[in-house]
Amino acid sequence: MERDDIIEYSLDISHTDEEGKVIRKRLWKVFWILLAVTIFEVGMGFMFAGVAAYKDMLMYTFIFLTVVKAGYIVMIFMHLGDEMSYLKKIILIPYCFFIAYLLFIAISEANFIFDIGWVLG
Amino acid sequence: MSHNTEVLDQKTLWGGGRSPFNVSYGKLMIWFFLISDALTFSGLLCSYGFMRHKFSDTWPSANDVFVHFPFMGDAHVPLLYVGLMTFILILSSVTMVLAVEAGHRRNKKEVQIWLALTIVGGFFFLFSQVWEWAHFIHGTEAGAIKDIIVDGEWVTQVVHGANLHHNEYGNVLFGDFFFFITGFHGFHVFSGVVINIIILIKVMKGHMDKTGHYEMVEKTGLYWHFVDLVWVFVFTFFYLV
Incomplete structure (x- = not known):
């Protein structure tokens, strides 16, 4: 149609x-x-x-x-x-923000449990 | 590439009747799909980073694991092979973007040539990955002594190469993450090749001439570049760092 x-x-x-x-x-x-x-x-x-x-x-x-x-x-x-700057921003800003946050949490937590010598399982 | 950006009235932009982003529905949706796919890969790589930092004392260095190159026997050449794989993928990315560019000029013949070259590059990459996996799974002749579980019991024995249960080179999790992340990426490359083949057939049959534009080539191009993008990160975090 x-x-x-x-x-x-x-x-x-x-x-x-x-x-x-x-x-x-x-x-x-x-x-x-x-x-x-x-x-x-x-x-x-x-x-x-x-x-x-x-x-x-x-x-x-x-x-x-x-x-x-x-x-x-x-x-x-x-x-x-x-592309339009709106599109650029809506794709890049939330993504970069979220990943930076996730990386910070994951790496600092990992270093912490490595330091205290906690064994998984 | 939108040529009517200049004439947009900012006030009526969100009023309906027009896409606020000045792109077609399909292109916007493939961007949204790529974001969600990128989040999946980011999650995988973040969990890889977590385990790597948690087990940093037993984590193997890629320079000791991936040291082979075809036709060079047992020569110790770290990074070279995976550098070649990266080169192949970047090259196929360029041929893809050239196909998109030719599509903007509605040049059917050039689109076909560049798309076909992209597919060849994709196959080259896939077979390179098979070679890499095979070497990782077979391991070295000497092997290494590890504690592994056999029939529910811990035993100490010589293991060769890596699989999901043991890893000659170090922590088992390195192998698990390697197989899962490069496997997931390889599957993306495979599906990208399949999609490219479908689009190439459509171009050859003249579907794009009927609709009057080559946007399908651009959309599959976005997916293909995304696959390249993921490899850039996999390359860094698995092989370089």
Whole structure:
């Protein structure tokens, strides 16, 4: 059944060949960034694995780089950066808030029961 | 990518008759699905983090577990293989986004090529994971002496590799979480490949020309990028940190 009260957003999503060239260039740039970050991570892990002095520094570096990679994937590959700011906020803010809270609780609780030496079961 | 963002009247935005987010219903819903799926993976990874910190004295380091590379025999090369897997998945993500881009230009031929390459990348990743699992399950020839339960009794014996009951490399929970989380992710990759194949067939049959847009490619693309996104986190927390 045809309905004329629904605005067909899907048909709006289009661009010309010239615009496509610019977009493709950006996509490949993001690919090279992601690849470089991954190679850097593997290289760091390869060189410094098992060195106790670098352990914390490595961990925070890896987590930071992971968030950078995730940002590029969500914003560029998943086009969230091109959507309305309302949509961006409604997706990202509750999610990030909830996960930050969950991580804080899980890790601090785990460290606590490790410290007191409680055995499961 | 919405081109009519500029002409929106902010006052009537929520008045009905128009999507407040200026996207189609299907795209909004796949975003909501991805959020709930992301929460599932976050829950799994958080519980992994919990157990890892709780048992940090017996937790194995991935650098001692995943050290093999195809055709290199027993050479000790940590991280290299999983780095290759990550590369394959990132590459297939790029081919996917290029298929979406070609869809915006309504270029059927290019969409087909990029989608097909994405499917190939997905299969490569899946078979890489099978290889990784096989090595983890078989373990080393020397094995390690562990206390395990056999027929309800604790016995001390040599174990090789890992499964849900014992783990040569360290805490049993490491294997449990590894199998569950990478397995769950692998299942997502598998279903992503299946969905991509379905969409590719639809594109080849000309369904998208009939509806006048390639939004289905964009929606399955969102799912595929999400799978890549999850792998970025799995890669960090299982292999790097």
